[in-house]
Amino acid sequence: MQPASIAPKDRLIVALDLPGVTEAEALIARLGDSVSFYKIGYQLAYAGGLPLAQQLAKSGKKVFIDLKLHDIGNTVARGVESVAKLGATFLTVHAYPQTMKAAVEARQGSSLKILAVTVLTSYDDGDLYAAGYRLNVSDLVEARAQQAQVLGVDGLVSSAEEAAALRRIVGHQMRLVTPGIRPAGAATGDQKRIMTPTRAIAAGADYLVVGRPITEAADPRLAADAIQSEIKQAIT
Numbered sequence: 001m002q003p004a005s006i007a008p009k010d011r012l013i014v015a016l017d018l019p020g021v022t023e024a025e026a027l028i029a030r031l032g033d034s035v036s037f038y039k040i041g042y043q044l045a046y047a048g049g050l051p052l053a054q055q056l057a058k059s060g061k062k063v064f065i066d067l068k069l070h071d072i073g074n075t076v077a078r079g080v081e082s083v084a085k086l087g088a089t090f091l092t093v094h095a096y097p098q099t100m101k102a103a104v105e106a107r108q109g110s111s112l113k114i115l116a117v118t119v120l121t122s123y124d125d126g127d128l129y130a131a132g133y134r135l136n137v138s139d140l141v142e143a144r145a146q147q148a149q150v151l152g153v154d155g156l157v158s159s160a161e162e163a164a165a166l167r168r169i170v171g172h173q174m175r176l177v178t179p180g181i182r183p184a185g186a187a188t189g190d191q192k193r194i195m196t197p198t199r200a201i202a203a204g205a206d207y208l209v210v211g212r213p214i215t216e217a218a219d220p221r222l223a224a225d226a227i228q229s230e231i232k233q234a235i236t
């Protein structure tokens with residue numbers, strides 16, 4: 001069961017992984033009312049994307065600032081306070097206890113929600129091992145979800161492959177945001193833990209983050225509309 005409070009159209013978050021504001025504005029214009037939620041990550045944020053975030057929020061779109069913060073607590077807290085002034089809906093931090101605690105405390109009094117990135121969707125068990133972890137992906141995702149829940153984090157970022165297990169752990173109190181979404185037949189790219197929109201929604205994802213399958217499509221609006229139809233069908 002999905003929480004009724006999320007409008008179906010808001011469940012698709014388009015990643016504006018583009019070189020600059022001009023390119024982002026052109027894509028947003030092309031997508032029109034097909035898309036209501038945009039994500040601004042490293043590439044665009046470091047190329048003038050933060051004023052665009054503010055502008056988008058003012059124009060009625062929802063904005064996800066994906067900076068995946070991770071630093072000493074004080075630095076994270078001050079960064080969160082700055083992001084909270086942009087009018088964004090979501091901000092990502094890495095799911096480390098000190099970082100999550102600082103972010104949750106610093107977002108008090110604002111409408112910003114903190115999402116904890118559990119294990120990146122480009123990682124598999126071998127990548128975690130190479131990074132020094134001795135837990136597999138599902139065990140680390142679940143351990144981090146439990147810590148995030150205890151610390152009062154608003155939502156989790158994980159692959160949709162873990163969504164069903166995460167729902168069992170955190171119930172419907174936390175938002176589940178799933179990148180690594182690939183419509184059937186789409187190129188995987190560097191993603192390792194992927195799912196189709198239909199299966200992701202069925203597994204319990206609240207929001208689907210989609211970048212290249214839309215930004216690199218010959219007709220981005222057609223690609224976004226197709227994903228929106230899949231989402232609508234999957235939730236009814």
Ligand SMILES: O=C(O)c1cc(=O)[nH]c(=O)n1[C@@H]1O[C@H](COP(=O)(O)O)[C@@H](O)[C@H]1O
Nearest residue numbers: 015041119120121157179180209210211212
């Ligand atoms: O935090 C994220 O949004 C994120 C977390 C994660 O584990 N994997 C992941 O792909 N993302 C982001 O989701 C988007 C996925 O883009 P595509 O692979 O092009 O659909 C990118 O902007 C990533 O930065």
